[in-house]
Amino acid sequence: DADVTQTPRNRITKTGKRIMLECSQTKGHDRMYWYRQDPGLGLQLIYYSFDVKDINKGEISDGYSVSRQAQAKFSLSLESAIPNQTALYFCATSDQNNYGYTFGSGTRLTVV
Amino acid sequence: QKEVEQNSGPLSVPEGAIASLNCTYSDRGSQSFFWYRQYSGKSPELIMSIYSNGDKEDGRFTAQLNKASQYVSLLIRDSQPSDSATYLCAVRPNSGYALNFGKGTSLLVTP
Numbered sequence: 001d002a003d004v005t006q007t008p009r010n011r012i013t014k015t016g017k018r019i020m021l022e023c024s025q026t027k028g029h030d031r032m033y034w035y036r037q038d039p040g041l042g043l044q045l046i047y048y049s050f051d052v053k054d055i056n057k058g059e060i061s062d063g064y065s066v067s068r069q070a071q072a073k074f075s076l077s078l079e080s081a082i083p084n085q086t087a088l089y090f091c092a093t094s095d096q097n098n099y100g101y102t103f104g105s106g107t108r109l110t111v112v
Numbered sequence: 113q114k115e116v117e118q119n120s121g122p123l124s125v126p127e128g129a130i131a132s133l134n135c136t137y138s139d140r141g142s143q144s145f146f147w148y149r150q151y152s153g154k155s156p157e158l159i160m161s162i163y164s165n166g167d168k169e170d171g172r173f174t175a176q177l178n179k180a181s182q183y184v185s186l187l188i189r190d191s192q193p194s195d196s197a198t199y200l201c202a203v204r205p206n207s208g209y210a211l212n213f214g215k216g217t218s219l220l221v222t223p
Contacts, residue, residue, distance in 0.1 A: 031209070033210060035213075040120070040215065041215065042200070042213050042214060042215035042216060043156075043200070043213040045210050045212075048209075048210045050209070056210075058210065088153075090155060090156075099144075099161060100146050100158045100161050100202075101146075101156075101158065101202075101211065102158075103155040103156050103157075104155060105154075105155050106154075106155050
C-alpha cells in the first residue's frame with residue numbers, strides 16, 4: 001500500500017457542487033499539506049496542518065476548507081466548485097524535522 | 113512573497129551528457145533545499161536534499177548550494193532518457209515550515 005493515499009484519483013464535477021478530496025497516510029508524520037498544481041504555475045500551497053488541532057492557511061486558501069480528522073487523515077473541501085479550480089491536487093506529509101515531503105499520487109479534478 | 117525561481121526550459125541534453133539545473137531563491141535565511149523529479153501526470157519524488165554550502169553527491173546526482181549567492185543547482189551525470197522529467201526546486205523559508213516550490217525545469221534527454 002502507498003504511504004500517502006489520495007482519493008479519488010480523478011473526479012469530474014459541476015460548477016457549484018461541494019466536493020471533498022481525501023488524504024490518508026501511514027508514515028506516522030505529524031505534518032500534512034495540500035497543494036494544487038496548474039500547468040506553468042508550479043505547486044501552490046492551499047492549507048497545511050502540523051497536528052490535529054493546528055490548521056493554517058496557505059497562499060491560495062480562498063474557496064477551500066480543510067479538516068484534520070486524525071493524525072493520519074487530512075481532507076480538502078471545495079465548498080462551491082468553480083471551473084478555475086480545475087487542477088491536479090496533491091497531499092503531502094513530512095515529519096517534525098521537515099526533511100522533505102512524501103507526496104500522494106494526486107487527484108485530478110475537473111470542474112465543468 | 114518567498115520566491116523560488118527556475119528556468120522553465122525545456123533543457124535538452126544528449127544521452128550521456130551532464131545536465132545542469134539551476135534555482136535561485138529570495139529568502140536569505142532559508143536553511144533547507146530540495147530537488148524533486150516529476151514525471152508527467154505523476155507526483156513529485158524527492159531525489160536530493162542539501163542543507164549546507166558546498167556539494168552533496170548521491171549516485172549520478174550532485175546538489176550544489178551557495179547561500180551567499182542564494183543559488184542551488186542539480187547536476188545529473190551520464191544523463192539517460194529516463195531522466196526526462198520536470199525537476200522542481202523547493203526551499204523551506206526561514207520563517208515557516210511549508211516548502212516553497214519553483215515552477216520547475218523540463219529536462220529532455222535525447223538518445
